[in-house]
Amino acid sequence: MAKSLLTVKNLSVCVKDKQDNQHKIVDNISFVVNSGEVIALIGESGSGKTTISLSCMGYARPGCFITDGEVRLDEESVLTKSLKELQTLRGKEITYVAQSAAASFNGAMTINAQVTEIPIITKAMTKEEAKNKAEKLYKELELPNPDTIGLRYPHQVSGGQLQRLMAAMAMISDPKLLILDEPTTALDVTTQIEVLHSFKKLIKNNNTAAIYVTHDLSLVAQVADHILVLKDGVHIEYGTTNQIINNPQEDYTKALIEAAHIMPDELSSSYLNTSKKTSLIDVQDITAGYGKKQEMIAVKNVNLSVEPGETVGIIGESGSGKTTLGRIISGLMAPKTGCVMLNGKPLKGDIAHRSRDELRDIQFAFQMADVALNPRQKIEKILGRPMQFYKKLSKKETRYEVEKLLGRVELPTEFSNRYPTELSGGQRQRVNLARALAAEPKLIICDEITSALDTIVAQQILDLLQSLQEELGLSYLFITHNIATVAQISKKIAVMREGKIIEQGFVEDVLTPPCHEYTQLLLNSVPEMRTDWLDKAVIERRQLLAELNRL
Amino acid sequence: MILEKNDWKSSISEIVKDLTPGAFLSILFLILVILVGLFAPWLAPFDQAEILTNESFEPPSDLLWLGSDFLGRDLLSRLINGVRVTLFLALLITFLSFIMGVGLGFLAAAFGGRIDSIISRVNDALLSFPALMLALIVINSLGSSFTVLVFTIAFIDMTRVFRVSRALAVNIMVMDYVEAAVVRGEGKTWIILQEVLPNSITPLAAEFGIRFTYAILFISALSFLGLGVQPPQSDLGVLVKENMQALLYGEYTNIYPALTIAAIAISMNVFVDWLLKRSSAKLSEEI
Numbered sequence: 001m002a003k004s005l006l007t008v009k010n011l012s013v014c015v016k017d018k019q020d021n022q023h024k025i026v027d028n029i030s031f032v033v034n035s036g037e038v039i040a041l042i043g044e045s046g047s048g049k050t051t052i053s054l055s056c057m058g059y060a061r062p063g064c065f066i067t068d069g070e071v072r073l074d075e076e077s078v079l080t081k082s083l084k085e086l087q088t089l090r091g092k093e094i095t096y097v098a099q100s101a102a103a104s105f106n107g108a109m110t111i112n113a114q115v116t117e118i119p120i121i122t123k124a125m126t127k128e129e130a131k132n133k134a135e136k137l138y139k140e141l142e143l144p145n146p147d148t149i150g151l152r153y154p155h156q157v158s159g160g161q162l163q164r165l166m167a168a169m170a171m172i173s174d175p176k177l178l179i180l181d182e183p184t185t186a187l188d189v190t191t192q193i194e195v196l197h198s199f200k201k202l203i204k205n206n207n208t209a210a211i212y213v214t215h216d217l218s219l220v221a222q223v224a225d226h227i228l229v230l231k232d233g234v235h236i237e238y239g240t241t242n243q244i245i246n247n248p249q250e251d252y253t254k255a256l257i258e259a260a261h262i263m264p265d266e267l268s269s270s271y272l273n274t275s276k277k278t279s280l281i282d283v284q285d286i287t288a289g290y291g292k293k294q295e296m297i298a299v300k301n302v303n304l305s306v307e308p309g310e311t312v313g314i315i316g317e318s319g320s321g322k323t324t325l326g327r328i329i330s331g332l333m334a335p336k337t338g339c340v341m342l343n344g345k346p347l348k349g350d351i352a353h354r355s356r357d358e359l360r361d362i363q364f365a366f367q368m369a370d371v372a373l374n375p376r377q378k379i380e381k382i383l384g385r386p387m388q389f390y391k392k393l394s395k396k397e398t399r400y401e402v403e404k405l406l407g408r409v410e411l412p413t414e415f416s417n418r419y420p421t422e423l424s425g426g427q428r429q430r431v432n433l434a435r436a437l438a439a440e441p442k443l444i445i446c447d448e449i450t451s452a453l454d455t456i457v458a459q460q461i462l463d464l465l466q467s468l469q470e471e472l473g474l475s476y477l478f479i480t481h482n483i484a485t486v487a488q489i490s491k492k493i494a495v496m497r498e499g500k501i502i503e504q505g506f507v508e509d510v511l512t513p514p515c516h517e518y519t520q521l522l523l524n525s526v527p528e529m530r531t532d533w534l535d536k537a538v539i540e541r542r543q544l545l546a547e548l549n550r551l
Numbered sequence: 552m553i554l555e556k557n558d559w560k561s562s563i564s565e566i567v568k569d570l571t572p573g574a575f576l577s578i579l580f581l582i583l584v585i586l587v588g589l590f591a592p593w594l595a596p597f598d599q600a601e602i603l604t605n606e607s608f609e610p611p612s613d614l615l616w617l618g619s620d621f622l623g624r625d626l627l628s629r630l631i632n633g634v635r636v637t638l639f640l641a642l643l644i645t646f647l648s649f650i651m652g653v654g655l656g657f658l659a660a661a662f663g664g665r666i667d668s669i670i671s672r673v674n675d676a677l678l679s680f681p682a683l684m685l686a687l688i689v690i691n692s693l694g695s696s697f698t699v700l701v702f703t704i705a706f707i708d709m710t711r712v713f714r715v716s717r718a719l720a721v722n723i724m725v726m727d728y729v730e731a732a733v734v735r736g737e738g739k740t741w742i743i744l745q746e747v748l749p750n751s752i753t754p755l756a757a758e759f760g761i762r763f764t765y766a767i768l769f770i771s772a773l774s775f776l777g778l779g780v781q782p783p784q785s786d787l788g789v790l791v792k793e794n795m796q797a798l799l800y801g802e803y804t805n806i807y808p809a810l811t812i813a814a815i816a817i818s819m820n821v822f823v824d825w826l827l828k829r830s831s832a833k834l835s836e837e838i
Contacts, residue, residue: 330734351736359736372727376749386735435731 112150313486316496652712660720
């Protein structure tokens with residue numbers, strides 16, 4: 001057995017509030033990392049995983065205090081070191097890759113200057129040595145043009161490339177321990193596996209130990225040797241990756257595995273719709289774009305229809321035009337050409353020219369509930385306003401209806417007196433949904449409403465959507481980049497790429513092979529709960545990409 | 552997120568807890584000044600126009616606590632009255648400038664496009680005039696009266712308020728909750744009053760404090776130049792100007808009103824700084 005590199009023993013971290021009361025956010029956590037081994041810390045937001053990983057570098061965020069326990073790196077205690085000693089440790093022995101590389105790079109310096117900064121200022125390497133080392137790392141990370149990419153500025157490379165460059169920055173001084181904090185969460189699904197693959201290769205080749213922090217169990221299955229499951233700062237379960245995935249002991253772990261973004265085993269079978277009704281929404285040959293005369297085309301010749309009581313999923317990577325399509329249907333943006341029909345009647349492009357009843361039928365649920373709810377309005381007002389606006393309810397009726405609505409989205413009625421900041425992320429998303437429901441619409445456009453949520457909470461929201469549909473006969477236009485979510489709840493699906501719908505139809509037909517190359521690429525990017533999945537997926541991905549480019 | 556019951560008692564005790572020594576002194580002084588302004592006629596020991604001695608620039612004595620002015624009137628009574636006039640004018644000016652500036656600023660942000668650029672460019676043009684020059688020209692050509700003075704300074708201040716409130720509103724207009732109101736079909740009035748205003752109230756309150764200070768300094772400067780408040784009325788600026796001779800005789804008579812202006816301006820700044828720092832600390836706590 002390899003000798004243990006990092007030992008964390010009985011670690012506890014507290015935050016202090018104004019009254020100097022301590023609240024434990026990490027409670028008595030112990031684990032060991034052996035050299036050349038990857039351990040994953042997994043849990044939802046607020047589970048303390050980032051706090052623990054930062055403690056391994058002897059760092060506590062402002063307001064946090066490491067109250068108990070010890071951290072040993074190579075038998076040396078990290079927590080008792082002075083700031084000066086820590087400075088030589090950080091960035092050299094232990095390095096850190098943050099979630100958003102775009103926010104961590106300085107836009108005014110070339111990439112090379114930033115990647116080689118640490119070894120040069122610590123005089124570990126000469127400029128020339130550092131540059132050569134960086135180029136070697138770029139090659140290893142499979143970046144394009146490894147000998148010239150370092151001369152570019154951060155905005156001149158893609159998000160996935162930047163994330164890999166950040167890993168190069170972390171690896172340049174040959175650290176003993178690499179901490180990866182949700183390194184692929186901000187990336188597109190199709191780039192995610194590519195980045196994951198190069199991280200895995202890098203760790204293996206250099207025999208570095210790593211701590212991988214994430215909320216997505218299916219990702220971790222590909223890279224980690226051991227998994228530590230956390231909840232609210234408390235140790236839930238620890239074991240090898242195979243143990244955790246194939247034989248979880250705790251209920252929480254089981255729930256995590258169930259909610260992971262994996263493809264459902266059975267796709268919803270299409271039912272035969274014999275009676276020809278008019279569609280609820282019929283998008284006819286819409287083209288739209290941005291700029292003064294909409295000259296930058298974002299959506300091109302799109303046709304789409306939504307029947308009453310049915311869910312249509314729209315998937316695609318960022319920049320594929322799926323949100324723009326949602327905005328056009330809701331009237332937030334007028335199309336350049338084409339039109340949207342509601343119940344067989346054409347809708348005006350601009351919101352100001354639509355009637356109140358037309359507006360009421362189509363509601364929009366936003367992605368980020370924390371910016372979609374006015375922080376200065378109580379929940380009662382947020383939910384009550386659409387009722388008063390569309391249905392002219394009195395104050396008393398509104399109060400009654402708001403309470404009913406809160407019950408419908410499974411929130412306690414006392415919440416009507418709270419402000420949005422006093423709710424958790426999942427609760428806010430329920431309020432966000434409830435606001436759309438308050439108008440009693442026929443269609444709700446859900447724009448990535450589960451993307452910012454933890455997997456378990458997202459699953460709950462999806463369940464809620466489904467039960468509301470059964471109860472009220474709503475239609476949903478479900479916009480997302482996650483094909484697994486769409487496959488789970490939609491009846492029909494439209495795949496968008498570069499502003500065009502490249503394939504649409506019933507879920508079963510679209511997602512059952514053989515399908516369009518791009519759909520296959522998206523399908524291929526959904527991690528599976530198998531430890532040997534990644535390598536095969538990357539090879540397939542490259543073949544598909546080559547084919548797509550040829551088309 | 553820790554929830555607490557919000558009643559006025561706990562919120563006051565929380566404010567008291569957050570006070571820094573500087574903020575505490577500033578607030579105390581500002582309250583004192585406001586009380587003096589409110590109750591000036593009852594607080595002043597003498598009639599401010601009454602000539603009490605034949606001596607100009609008499610040093611402080613038991614009878615005349617701050618001595619006499621250039622005509623032998625009681626300086627303390629004149630100072631108390633001056634505070635009242637200055638505060639009243641400054642408050643009126645700031646209110647007027649905020650009503651106009653915030654209104655136009657929110658309007659420009661809410662409508663955007665051509666309306667926004669027209670209002671903003673006109674405002675930029677006005678901003679490019681040095682404030683004092685503009686005031687001198689207008690007051691000289693219209694003659695100095697109360698109304699002219701108030702509207703001129705309010706107008707100049709408005710251009711500054713416009714910029715701040717427009718910038719605030721533009722940032723709020725792009726938030727998803729405003730978009731949610733737009734997609735609901737809400738009118739501009741609702742969006743401005745219910746979505747934008749409540750979210751900009753704290754920075755606007757701080758801006759109010761700063762503009763109020765500027766208004767005090769501006770009136771005092773104009774009065775000092777002889778274009779502001781005209782005798783027999785007097786404000787703090789007039790007091791500094793008419794007692795300037797005292798310095799030649801080695802007396803401090805006009806230092807007192809000058810110090811009062813400075814003290815009000817400094818306290819207001821310290822108070823506003825504290826307010827802003829506190830609200831931004833609160834905000835990060837909420838997030």
